[in-house]
Amino acid sequence: MIHFRRSGRPLLGGLALLALPVGAWAAQPDPLDSEAATPALSYRSPLSSYQGLRDEPLQNWREANDLVGRIGGWRTYAQEPWEEPADAGEPAPANEQQANPHADHGR
Secondary structure, eight states, rough: OOOOSSSSSSHHHHHHHHHHHHHHHHHHHOOOOHHHHHEEEEOOOOTTTOOOOOOOOOOOHHHHHHHHHTTTHHHHOOOOOOOOOTTTSSSSOSSSHHHHHTTTOOO
């Protein structure tokens, strides 16, 4: 048996506080009772404010092709700027494993 030097009142107060949530649970309706009153549910779809893309008006395809030709065509997009890697000044790895850590896979 455990003996406390102080009076049991603080202990009883603490036990009373632990019992409070149990009283809150008792106020909930029985989940197995199909006739129990439940609060109304509300749902707002995250897609309710979605605005889809709109079709652009049709153009004359010859004019569209001429415009692409004046801009430079696909070659303009193929000439993306190339930059030197930031670590270009570092020496090359000493062996293949350092250069490619996956080099020994499949052996």
